[in-house]
Amino acid sequence: xxxxxxxxxxxxxxxxYKVYENDFxxxxxxxxxxxxxxxxxxPKEHLSDVEEISFEQFSEMTRAVKIxxxxxxxxxxxxxxxxxxxxxxxxxxHVPHVHFHIVPRKEGDGxxxxxxxxxxxxxxxxxxxxxxxxxx
Amino acid sequence: xxxxxxxxxxxxxxxxxxxxxxxxxxxxxxxxxxxxxxxxxxxxxxxxxxEEVPEDTLCKLIKVVKxxxxxxxxxxxxxxxxxxxxxxxLAGQIVPHLHFHIIPRxxxxxxxxxxxxxxxxxxxQEVIEKIKKFL
Numbered sequence: 019x020x021x022x023x024x025x026x027x028x029x030x031x032x033x034x035y036k037v038y039e040n041d042f043x044x045x046x047x048x049x050x051x052x053x054x055x056x057x058x059x060x061p062k063e064h065l066s067d068v069e070e071i072s073f074e075q076f077s078e079m080t081r082a083v084k085i086x087x088x089x090x091x092x093x094x095x096x097x098x099x100x101x102x103x104x105x106x107x108x109x110x111x112h113v114p115h116v117h118f119h120i121v122p123r124k125e126g127d128g129x130x131x132x133x134x135x136x137x138x139x140x141x142x143x144x145x146x147x148x149x150x151x152x153x154x
Numbered sequence: 155x156x157x158x159x160x161x162x163x164x165x166x167x168x169x170x171x172x173x174x175x176x177x178x179x180x181x182x183x184x185x186x187x188x189x190x191x192x193x194x195x196x197x198x199x200x201x202x203x204x205e206e207v208p209e210d211t212l213c214k215l216i217k218v219v220k221x222x223x224x225x226x227x228x229x230x231x232x233x234x235x236x237x238x239x240x241x242x243x244l245a246g247q248i249v250p251h252l253h254f255h256i257i258p259r260x261x262x263x264x265x266x267x268x269x270x271x272x273x274x275x276x277x278x279q280e281v282i283e284k285i286k287k288f289l
Contacts (some may be wrong), residue, residue: 024260032186035282047278051268055281060162068220068237076220077213088239089288090190091205098242103221109259110267124246129268130251131246132257133236134186142183145190145230145258152225152259153174 019064024115028062040087042078043085052121055083055094059083059118066114070103076154083118100129160251164198168201173225179218189241189263191230191262193256195219203241219254232258 019025026032027046034046037057045143048056050086059082073078087099102119104111137145162168171183173193179217184192185197190209201207223235238255240246261264273281 031228035278037282037285043226047273047282048270048274049278052268052270054273054277055285056270057285066222071220073217073220076216078217080212081209084207084209085289086285087204089285091289093284093286096238096244098245098247099239100245101239101241103237104234104267105237106259107237108232108261108263109234109257110265111234121223123240123242125244126166127248130239132188132265134177134184134188136186137183141190142185146173146183148229149222150173150190150229152229153221154225 019115022064022113022115023085024058024060024113024117028060038082038089039140040078040082043082044139045082048119052119053088053123053127055096055122056122057086057090059086059120060115064115067111067116068103071116079116085119087120088122094122096124097117098123158200158249158251160194160196160249160253161200164196174218174222175217176213176214181218181222188230188265189259191226191258192231193222195222195254195256197252202250203252204215204239205241207252215254217261219256223256226256226258229260233261234259271280276281 027034036046043060061075103118103127163170174181181195184194197211236257
């Protein structure tokens with residue numbers, strides 16, 4: 019897509035620090051990293067979110083995450099990384115071209131998980147039923 | 155693995171709110187949700203992390219994540235969701251059995267991404283060279 023910043027990176031209209039590329043995906047450094055080595059993995063085709071992407075393309079992206087994650091651990095000597103994908107703007111997706119983040123992690127980096135709560139009596143059952151009946 | 159809480163959920167030794175199951179993958183509600191409907195997707199076989207899981211199992215997992223993400227939005231009326239996997243204890247992985255979180259989201263629910271900052275001059279180049287050595 020012409021106005022998409024990730025498509026511009028793909029077409030080399032914008033420079034990037036490329037980490038990995040194959041026929042289906044490309045991975046490059048996030049220029050505003052949460053930690054050094056923070057990498058973005060995108061499909062080469064412009065697809066906005068997980069709903070648009072095919073199972074096969076999603077699998078290709080995930081395979082690339084595994085490959086890059088291992089290289090990241092060895093190359094940057096980190097003992098873990100967080101993988102996330104923000105699907106749609108309400109989930110903090112800022113660029114509408116589906117992408118995984120891989121963020122190298124270190125002891126004491128201060129990245130907190132979001133606060134969790136408990137279900138009230140009967141609520142989990144109700145929720146599970148609502149989701150289950152929409153599974154195709 | 156005997157003392158793994160997720161293996162016990164797979165075997166039925168511990169109860170769960172099960173959402174989806176096939177030969178290789180199980181999905182159930184996280185009982186301490188960030189928002190109601192927070193889902194965990196795990197391989198039935200015990201693999202600790204991305205390093206241990208074979209590619210074909212990983213692909214089966216991610217397909218279920220996609221399927222369940224849509225059901226979560228449609229069933230609960232959410233607009234969006236985050237997929238997350240904390241790989242290894244230093245990354246905040248609490249249960250050492252590979253799992254994807256699907257966290258449902260609503261506009262302006264106040265959940266923030268981790269802070270970002272810029273690279274120093276030359277730092278980004280150094281970083282990719284270190285990673286690419288192992289690709």
